[in-house]
Amino acid sequence: MADTDEAAIHQPSPDSGAHIETDLSDETQDFRMLNSISFLTDGSQSSLPKRGEKDFEPNPTLFQADILSASRQAMHNALSYPRLHHPKHHVIGIYAPNGPTPPRSAQTLDTISEESQPKKPAGTGLGVPADSCVYVSTPKGQLFKTIGQADRWNRIWLLPEEALYLLERGSLDIRWPCSEVGDGGEDETQDSGIPMSLQAAYAAFMGRSGLTSERFSVYTGLRRLGYTITRAPGWYDEEEGADGSESEQAPLVRQQGAGLAGIFGQFLQWLYKPEPTTALGPVAGLGFHRSYDDIYRKLSFIPWYDPAAVPSQSRTTPPYRIVFHIYKPSTPFKKSAPPPPDFKIAVVNSRLHTTFPTLSQLGSLLESTPLDPPTEKMSRQLYMRLRHGYRNVILAVVDEGVVSYLRIADSAFGKEKIYQEVMRGNFGLKGDRRKKGCIAQPVLTMIPEKATRVCLPRNKKAQISTE
Amino acid sequence: MADPALPIPISYVAGSYFLFSIDAVTYLRREHHICGVLSGTLPQIPQQNVFLGLPLKLMPEEARLLVEKGVACIVDEVKVQKDGMRALMEEDRKKYLRELESQGEHAMRVQTSRKEEQREKALKKIEEKKAKKATQAAELPQPQPQQEQLVADSPREDPIVDLFADDQPGSSQTQPSASRTSTPAPFGTAMGVTPATSYPPLPYESSAEQRLPLPDVPSSYPLFAHLHSEGYYLSPGLRFGCQYLAYPGDPLRFHSHFLGVSADWDEELNLMDIIAGGRLGTGVKKGFLIGGAEKTAKGSNIGDSDTVRTFSIEWAGM
Numbered sequence: 147m148a149d150t151d152e153a154a155i156h157q158p159s160p161d162s163g164a165h166i167e168t169d170l171s172d173e174t175q176d177f178r179m180l181n182s183i184s185f186l187t188d189g190s191q192s193s194l195p196k197r198g199e200k201d202f203e204p205n206p207t208l209f210q211a212d213i214l215s216a217s218r219q220a221m222h223n224a225l226s227y228p229r230l231h232h233p234k235h236h237v238i239g240i241y242a243p244n245g246p247t248p249p250r251s252a253q254t255l256d257t258i259s260e261e262s263q264p265k266k267p268a269g270t271g272l273g274v275p276a277d278s279c280v281y282v283s284t285p286k287g288q289l290f291k292t293i294g295q296a297d298r299w300n301r302i303w304l305l306p307e308e309a310l311y312l313l314e315r316g317s318l319d320i321r322w323p324c325s326e327v328g329d330g331g332e333d334e335t336q337d338s339g340i341p342m343s344l345q346a347a348y349a350a351f352m353g354r355s356g357l358t359s360e361r362f363s364v365y366t367g368l369r370r371l372g373y374t375i376t377r378a379p380g381w382y383d384e385e386e387g388a389d390g391s392e393s394e395q396a397p398l399v400r401q402q403g404a405g406l407a408g409i410f411g412q413f414l415q416w417l418y419k420p421e422p423t424t425a426l427g428p429v430a431g432l433g434f435h436r437s438y439d440d441i442y443r444k445l446s447f448i449p450w451y452d453p454a455a456v457p458s459q460s461r462t463t464p465p466y467r468i469v470f471h472i473y474k475p476s477t478p479f480k481k482s483a484p485p486p487p488d489f490k491i492a493v494v495n496s497r498l499h500t501t502f503p504t505l506s507q508l509g510s511l512l513e514s515t516p517l518d519p520p521t522e523k524m525s526r527q528l529y530m531r532l533r534h535g536y537r538n539v540i541l542a543v544v545d546e547g548v549v550s551y552l553r554i555a556d557s558a559f560g561k562e563k564i565y566q567e568v569m570r571g572n573f574g575l576k577g578d579r580r581k582k583g584c585i586a587q588p589v590l591t592m593i594p595e596k597a598t599r600v601c602l603p604r605n606k607k608a609q610i611s612t613e
Numbered sequence: 614m615a616d617p618a619l620p621i622p623i624s625y626v627a628g629s630y631f632l633f634s635i636d637a638v639t640y641l642r643r644e645h646h647i648c649g650v651l652s653g654t655l656p657q658i659p660q661q662n663v664f665l666g667l668p669l670k671l672m673p674e675e676a677r678l679l680v681e682k683g684v685a686c687i688v689d690e691v692k693v694q695k696d697g698m699r700a701l702m703e704e705d706r707k708k709y710l711r712e713l714e715s716q717g718e719h720a721m722r723v724q725t726s727r728k729e730e731q732r733e734k735a736l737k738k739i740e741e742k743k744a745k746k747a748t749q750a751a752e753l754p755q756p757q758p759q760q761e762q763l764v765a766d767s768p769r770e771d772p773i774v775d776l777f778a779d780d781q782p783g784s785s786q787t788q789p790s791a792s793r794t795s796t797p798a799p800f801g802t803a804m805g806v807t808p809a810t811s812y813p814p815l816p817y818e819s820s821a822e823q824r825l826p827l828p829d830v831p832s833s834y835p836l837f838a839h840l841h842s843e844g845y846y847l848s849p850g851l852r853f854g855c856q857y858l859a860y861p862g863d864p865l866r867f868h869s870h871f872l873g874v875s876a877d878w879d880e881e882l883n884l885m886d887i888i889a890g891g892r893l894g895t896g897v898k899k900g901f902l903i904g905g906a907e908k909t910a911k912g913s914n915i916g917d918s919d920t921v922r923t924f925s926i927e928w929a930g931m
Binding site for chain 2: 341366546
């Protein structure tokens, strides 16, 4: 076994043909490669440049210095590309530093009719999230299909991350309101005409209502790949992370103790206090056994964890909470009634949390996600089922702007009765082998299953859609 | 590529350090080997993650190093923006808007001329093809009108400017045209511009009360400073499970050589970590590097990169 592992490592790095598997965004790319993209003429171009040749180490040749300075020049040019808004597509948003407020006309009407009315807290009654801070009066373009929330004056309100993302990609021109600019008056909703720079937008939106730079990195990274991404209830630290979807689940038969942590304790107990039966006689017990099934059933006395059981509703601890719901580009998404998410993401800052989450942190995180059992399609594929698990969550680990995604699934080894599979012939064993009874697999059922699979999501290199 | 005035202001926003000026980014990369991590979306190709744009995110270590060198200062960006915009005079505002407008008009002109150029090129190509086909045989004349249609449609209305030309409308060297009246341009002749930085209209220099003290850095800072002083370019090491990736030259052109992990001088290291790091490093053709500041008799001198010793571990058995 070891030999094959090592051979795999020793294989020469894949040459140009096999580059599909290497993720280009994993390392710094030579910006000269940008020159080869013909995005200037053809917007539908979806092929990205190949990985550029890099040198091993610097040497004092002029040749190398020239290439390096060309690379830097290309990077400089690419990064100094301005954010321009053609008059035909110019979408203007206005920054509302105090959250959603009704438009000026409605405000004056209100004050005339009920002057003594106390000022309502921002955002209530408008039907938009209270954290919104930019509104767009005349939204245009594809992006608003999945971004923002409209109020009853047909203005689209944007959350900080949405506003910042749109401004950053050059799709939105955000203006300072008059109240924030010099002697421009006190009106909070009036356009002062001064566009916010990228720098000003970062200062205004980053850190607002729980938007950390780590969360924003995850948000924009996935948006750029075409995913639709919305805030999940766990975004707000003070709120209970678990959402209401749990209670809807039909109560399943609770075979074993509570939760992932509970089963671990049970397993330890079992280790310290072994069943007396093992000392007194055969593990399978005395008596007649008419089929192997009987024996295996008796042999599986180690407690195991059933992830399909009702969760114990333990509190999730930040940052191990679902903060984003992700939808694949292919999932039909309606802003008014978002479908169940394709992925759930918790964002972790690796600088603050340097160790892997503890079993109880991970357990309560998984329990806060809705049950997502293996699908019908996987009914005959044991390993697919184990990989998929019964609950899953994606941990986005962010180190100063570099993001790694880990998919964590709650695998149910205990639910996969290998001996039954074998009897059904699912393992492709020959009939005669079965008759002889030389079956090695059932050992697997003896493994106490607290196992939690960790694997990288396959979808990381998802489609790169261009507009 | 004008060199920015020193000290370069580093924006501190919500616990992170950002650079928004492309001149500062290029200058620090060229002169001080500080690369940071580009974390923004490139407006010209927004739907991909391979090439990213401004702002540049700096590690606290990088920000601290620059401040200690006297090249940069940390600025409380939220305060700067709030105070600055409030203090903006009517006159400055008008001047700023005029400037933006002239930039927008310039961009529009560049774009239209470029479109025109592309159109001409496309038409020329079609002409050439036509001529070629005509000389060969006149069997299939149908596809030509279709083709023409296609090309005529292809100049898209997305903001397209000459990306690689030197006269960038958004960069600093464009000066507003001298004789521009204050009357607003007729609709449709100027592009809206979202500038990357806030100066102008805000002043480049920050006042003393807007400045922040030295950034807090993790205990691995001595190793960072040491490797940097040895000429290495450093970047966050999450992708390889270490603290810093050390590049022998600019990461644009070179692969990294070391996976750096910092340790305290008296810290007990888990042998398994060394084996795992060594195997991983060798597997990806890099060295696994452990380093830390040596304890001197004088006692605590944290941040002194002179006393750092480093050890490189290679897995020889593979």
